[in-house]
Amino acid sequence: MKTVFVTVGTTSFDELIESITSPETVQALTARGYERLVLQVGRGSLVPAADSCPHVTLEAYRFKDSIAEDIEQADLVISHAGSCLESLGAGKSLLVVVNDKLMNNHQLEMARQLHMDSHLLYCTCSTLSETLRAMDLSVLQPFFARTAQELCTFPR
Template structure:
């Protein structure tokens, strides 16, 4: 059972939830072989859960940890929050970031563009989500390199004189 996990984090991104849960999107996801869609909706409006023999739509607001959902997902669709992007990529999951164009001084776009340029994710807007789902090739994504906290610690030691 291929699964898509959609998360908006602690934000309210109702436009993303509305687009991703629309019948047209569900039809595209099914045509791509997905049979489960899990939505983490934050404080925004929540669509009605759905369970048919061919497709399941699950909805929740918040959980203490999203680790299980990330683990089960074959694709993550997310807002462009830095923490969510990095957590998804560190888990080796394909990621489609949806930019919230209504945010002022949209730093999220800068992050998404750089990670796209480095071939770690794809990004789109709510208005281009359907076309993006139809056209992206997840097999072209490059794995995100693991963090190296020991290098950061060595750097801090060197500038503070603890070498």
């Protein structure tokens, strides 16, 4: 079963959970052949019910000791920028959803740099369904681990 894993890490990003479970986004996922959606919702206030997304099998939870198994089983990982390195290290196709409501948004800088290196795709919640419909995962290149200092130093 073709699976999408969505993670917000230990934070709260309700807008992403709302966006990924919207009818428009679920339709974009099913059009690409995804049948299972696993959500790690973190500290957010939303935990969607299993029957809230027609045409996909939905599982949602707050936290696990490790999300490595969910990442490994996923065909596509959708993550906020702070949770992206584990997915990249596992060699998974990754779509980063930047929280554009944050001030001094370092997430956007990191996503742009990794996108320019063809390691991931990125969008915001408002462009998520459009990005899913148009994305070409075949352009993504494997990620080779860098030092934390390299990842945190962005060209200005």
